[in-house]
Each structure stands twice: as structure tokens, then as C-alpha cells.
Amino acid sequence: MPAPQEAFEQPAGARCDFAVRVQPVVDEVRKLVLAEYPDGSPRRELYTGRLVDEVTNLDTGAVTRVDASGTSLVEYAPDGSMTWYVTGPVLLGFRENAGSLPRGIWIVDGVYVVEFDPTYVHKTITLVHGSTHNVCTDVD
Template sequence: MRLMRKLGVALAAAALVAAVPAPASAASDDIAPGAWEPAPQGGFELPAGARCDFAVQVEPTVDEVRKLTLSTYPDGSPRREIYAGDLIDRVTNLETGATSTADASGTAMIDYGTDGSMTWYVTGPVLIGFRENGGNLPKGLWIIDGQFVLQFSATGQRTLTMLHGTTHNVCTDVD
């Protein structure tokens, strides 16, 4: 029942995201508290064995992700945020040069714990890496699509609770 209540909050947040337009662009100095702001995702490289059996690079080709801070802790750090916007990543096998694109344009409401933990309530696709023995999915770079909750412990352990959707290991696309 608790999961259903939290999912209801996530779906309400997704509806809010759809109803509130993100700004076309804004410099960070021009952003008022509580306003949508750019949230660039940036690229990264991982060595062989970290997520895929080979070295991999993930680079956004489209990054229109924005975030809205809904609440903060007394020190000003975020307590709850919503992330939304188009994000298309190019995934490259650095050993063979094989590439694939991954649509990670989901909407997520994220609750941040004071201990470094996070809980994501997600609708739509996201690209998430799981390390060996790092959660309840095998090692890989996963497109998780649908409606789900993803919990990150303070130590980085990841627990996926899928309400409805699919998982796909992008490592297999560039192997």
C-alpha cells in the first residue's frame, strides 16, 4: 500500500511536469528559487568490467533535462526534486567502436535522504548502471522503462521495484 501511495505521488508529479513548461533557456543567475533550471547530464567513461565487459563511453547527443526543486533541507540542500526533459545518449564500446543510442527521457521525482540515500519515482525510460553485486539487476547499463521506484542506499546499493515496464541491458547492443 505504501508503494502505491508513493507511486501516486510520482504520477501526480509527472502530471505537474507536463502542466508546467520548462524555460527555453536561462542562465543560473536568472533562476528564481523553485523555478525550472537546466540540469545537464554530462558524459562519462567506464573501464572494462565496471558495467559492461568492455570499456564504454556514454555521451548525451540531446540533453534538454531540467529540474525543479520542490523542497529543501534547512541547509539549502535539495530534499525533493523533479527531473524531466529529453535525454538521448550515445553508448560506445571503446574497444570496437560499436555504438547505440539510448532514450533516457523519463520523468523522475527524487527524494534525497540526509544520509546520502535517494529514492526515485520514475515514469518513462532512464539509463542506470548497476555494478557487480550492486543491486537487484545484474551488472550492466540498463534502460529501465515504465513506472518504477529505484532506491539508492547510502552505500550505492540499488533496488529496483518495477510496477510496470521493461529492462534492457544496453551493453548487449554494443557488444
């Protein structure tokens, strides 16, 4: 089934030094539910498909496009935490002091795991092989 990404905006200082908008320009991501808990909530899902996001500096109008077409196996734990097992590029936002990368909007590419705490605020990335790039620097 389709799994559309919603556009979103962040104020200056939240992810980049300036206000930013992220919106999909190509969104062909699909989701497959692999397992559910007895109450019907998802336990394991697979996300795959082409996703290209446009990142815009709302102060200057500078724009860049990023390929975020990675494939993710997502596991949801009973405590509300979530773990992604990823191959390929994914776009992730980090707040100040809220994860294993500094504040920013990051394209993470390669083979890696992303662990989210139950609030989804704190993220930890474990790279098996890959790279990270802060997209804020591309539109600064």
C-alpha cells in the same frame, strides 16, 4: 533550471565486458527544486525533459543511441540515501553484486521506483509496470 548530464567512461568489466563511454547527444533535462532542508540542501526535486544518450564500445567502436527521457521525482533522505519515483525510460549503471539487476548499463522503462543506498553504489529497482534491457548487449 538545466540539469546537464556529464559524459562518462567505464573500464572493461565495470559495467560491460568492454570499456564503454556514455555521452548525451540530446540533453534538454530540467530540474525543479520542490523542497529543501533547512540548510538549503535539496529534499525533493523533479527532473524531466528529453535525453538521448550515445553508448559506445571503446574496444570496437560499436555505438547505439538510447532514449532516457523519463520523468523522475527524486527524494533525498537525511541519511544520504535517495529514492527516484520514475515514469518512462532512464539509463542506469549497475556494478557487479550492487543491486537488483546484474552488472550492466540498463535502460529501465515504465513506472518504477529506484532506491539508492547512502553511498549510491547499491540500487534496488521495484517495477510497478515496465521493462529492463541491458544496453551492453547492443554494442557487444
